[in-house]
Amino acid sequence: MNEFLVEITTTVPEGTPAEEVDRRRAAEAVRARELAAAGRLARLWRPVGELRSIGIWRAADEDELREKVLGTLPLRPWMTLTVTALESHPNDPARWAPSGCS
Numbered sequence: 232m233n234e235f236l237v238e239i240t241t242t243v244p245e246g247t248p249a250e251e252v253d254r255r256r257a258a259e260a261v262r263a264r265e266l267a268a269a270g271r272l273a274r275l276w277r278p279v280g281e282l283r284s285i286g287i288w289r290a291a292d293e294d295e296l297r298e299k300v301l302g303t304l305p306l307r308p309w310m311t312l313t314v315t316a317l318e319s320h321p322n323d324p325a326r327w328a329p330s331g332c333s
Contacts, residue, residue: 232289234273235296238313240283241306258305271300287317 243252266272275286290296293314301307319326
């Protein structure tokens with residue numbers, strides 16, 4: 232599986248009922264846990280003081296990532312995504328770290 236750096240900005244459309252926002256956010260948390268358990272979501276961060284997320288996601292290719300992984304997120308219709316494909320760097324510590332370390 233390939234890894235991708237994904238920046239996500241979620242903008243709730245004006246006039247969306249609070250109940251709809253709450254329902255989607257709760258479903259989003261459940262789906263994120265499912266994707267993590269399936270090995271698709273490796274890490275997720277929120278920059279301090281910002282309302283966006285940055286994550287490491289895994290998929291066979293960008294099309295699969297966008298359609299079958301990110302496309303399943305309940306908040307996806309409200310998201311703006313920036314996807315960057317990643318490849319291992321020769322000096323990545325994970326390449327030479329002892330087994331069990333990452």
